[in-house]
Amino acid sequence: MNQALVQKIGVMVEPLIKEKGLELIDVEYVKEGAHWYLRLFIDKDGGVDMDDCTAVSHVVSEMLDEKNPIPQAYMLEVSSPGLERPLKKEEDFVRFQGNLVTVLTTSKFMGYEKFIGNLVGLINNEIVLEYNDERISIPRNLVKKAHLAIDF
Structure with a gap:
């Protein structure tokens, strides 16, 4: 995993996520099989729902398409961190x-x-x-x- 790229993406997307009243919990950029995945984990008090994930996916996707920080094709996934939420900050x-x-x-x-x-x-x-x-x-x-x- 390219840690510098993950940090760069986090810095880029966090303000967009905060504008939606949500918190960026974690960013992963991993290769699984032949495909690369950019995963954003978001949360808020009371938990996130599909509407939150969809809204974040749209704004982040537009920004990433415009700025193009990732050199190869990838799939964007936005989800809740789940019950075993990571502790990072x-x-x-x-x-x-x-x-x-x-x-x-x-x-x-x-x-x-x-x-x-x-x-x-x-x-x-x-x-x-x-x-x-x-x-x-x-x-x-x-x-x-x-x-x-x-x-x-």
Whole structure:
């Protein structure tokens, strides 16, 4: 995945999404089989619906056609982040304090690569969790992915 392109697209589309009263959660640009996909994940309080996704798809598609930042053909998909919403921005770690989260690390940390616990917050650039009856701090530079977890 071209991280610089993903960041550029995020900067380009975020104002359009905010104008619709929505939040840009994540951007993915991936090749699956023979096709490239640009995926935008959006959200708002109460969740998004098909009308939100369609409206964002139209305005973003027009802007991307005009500015043409992606060199090859791709498919644009706009959707909700789902129940396991990723946590990426500092605001996410404030907003979802107390929620159950999953943190995956890039390499073993404390002997593990996966942690599921209640989010305390983001403190000194470390994700702090209540994990197995103790508080642990995972350096953010070791985090591959952090997202809300579903408690069954």
